[in-house]
Amino acid sequence: MSINKNIRNLTKARRNYSVSEIVDGILAGDITILSLAITLVESSRFEDKQLAHQIIDQCLPHSGKSQRIGITGVPGVGKSTFIESFGKYLIEQKGKMVAVLAIDPSSNKNKGSILGDKTRMETLSNLKNAFIRPSPSMGSLGGVSKATRETIILCEAAGFDTILIETVGVGQSEVEVKSMVDFFLLLMLAGAGDELQGIKRGIMEMADLLVINKAEGDNLKKARLARTEYKNALHLFPPSESGWIPKAETCSALEEQNIDLVYNITLQYFDHVQKNGFLLQQRKSQALDWYKKALESEILNRFMRNEKNQLKSKELEELVKAGKKSPFSAVDELLDGY
């Protein structure tokens, strides 16, 4: 999505459609309208946000019926190839409707985008029941788009029953994605070794399934060995809240091997968490998390929309820049009027 295209989309959306027309379009599965709505949701303009909130509120009762799956792994692990194979399998073999939300890490310095450079997931994007949406991560490397939760709701209302959320990088973004999905899949490579243990420890604890990708050709034996090792490691972790015991498998996304196995594990998982009530419980606590984030962002928005606050803050910024006031005393001065 180029910036120009987004602006054209927004102008079009605001001019041509009412909120109820957009909602009706989404519910009818109109992909063009869905895309427009996501662009609105991602906009940082106040008017767009107000519109977006109304759309989300009306879509909410029609949402929640999908399986939300987070997919992560270090760069080079083959996330795109895996999503291509997995998405194709879900659509062609299982009759699913698959939405892929790929976080597009913006280059912070140049406002460029990395994914935008390449055509990705070509096979999948040509399938009828697939919808692929790269979203800018808004300046944070590997971070999650601020609008990902909202985009999930819109896709679900449009009829998508499987939402795959891809994150790039290892770190902060996984924690955020974990708070939005039902199932968390970590792709790994065999032989990446102990050097990554520091990071793996935190991320591995969040995973419901580890998949060692690139289990093909010469790499097959190494991948199987890694699977055994990870399986053993997983047993050392404290039991997860869901009561689910994380699994480790190998696959070859490139050769489309073991994709069915991965799918079957997701089925087992959803069966497990539906029966023990964890799915519902987790979604409730995710809604709460969403509310808290939305509250924070709206408190700040409202404070800064106040013109008096803006002017006073600008004054203080100059004093801080000039070293005449410390950041903390400037903050106190601005807020002590309240």
Added chain:
Amino acid sequence: MSINKNIRNLTKARRNYSVSEIVDGILAGDITILSLAITLVESSRFEDKQLAHQIIDQCLPHSGKSQRIGITGVPGVGKSTFIESFGKYLIEQKGKMVAVLAIDPSSNKNKGSILGDKTRMETLSNLKNAFIRPSPSMGSLGGVSKATRETIILCEAAGFDTILIETVGVGQSEVEVKSMVDFFLLLMLAGAGDELQGIKRGIMEMADLLVINKAEGDNLKKARLARTEYKNALHLFPPSESGWIPKAETCSALEEQNIDLVYNITLQYFDHVQKNGFLLQQRKSQALDWYKKALESEILNRFMRNEKNQLKSKELEELVKAGKKSPFSAVDELLDGY
């Protein structure tokens, strides 16, 4: 730092010292008092924060005289070993006083800490003019401690003239650290290959110096080759704001090779940015950034300290959890009273 030890420290600090005693202790270079003050700064208790702000405000006029150097790189690149060698060199060969702020990525799920498990930087920590402070990253994997800026100020006031800030992981944290340091050093490995390009692109643009570590033994030739490649790649980047052309070098932290070369490059850099005024300009804009972050956090704190807001928010949380209210309409209901 165990949690229990932190609590003991805080209790001790509050009981035994006044603000001016703490500030005097810091200015006298008392490491125990410095540690207590950092613990106060990292505390999330309201009373501790108030105390910490006063201490920071009084230390600010005595700060700013150090060279603030951010050091990053993927796990396994040898950050700790590099900091040991570099820190030791600075202290023993150049008579510097070196503070190392290492971000300790907490395991989000278990509230455990990764660095806490290992003894790190043993040689350096035994040197008289070294101060090593691991800080919890507060739940975000690889994230920067919220108190890192404040800790820099305290260390400078205590007389440290070189502050090394280590981040773990690749991603969000680098952007944050970049906004706190003068010089940004990226450690790399030879032969990590194109697979990491996606991440490298964003991070490499921020670096003032790339150092290919582990240039030793069999790896030496590969490291030199990588250096040439990175050097060429750096020329393709748009010129940086500082007017400095990023450099690429090899080193062996383990064998203490080329550490002097790295130091000389930092000297060249500081000379360059002092002469062209960029150092001052960057610090001004960093102070502004600090003010904005402090403002955001204080607006939220004040809103949530209000008991009426807390009660109303608790009520709304229940409705959101029960699916009876959307997050956005709950936010509107809470804030429309304002």
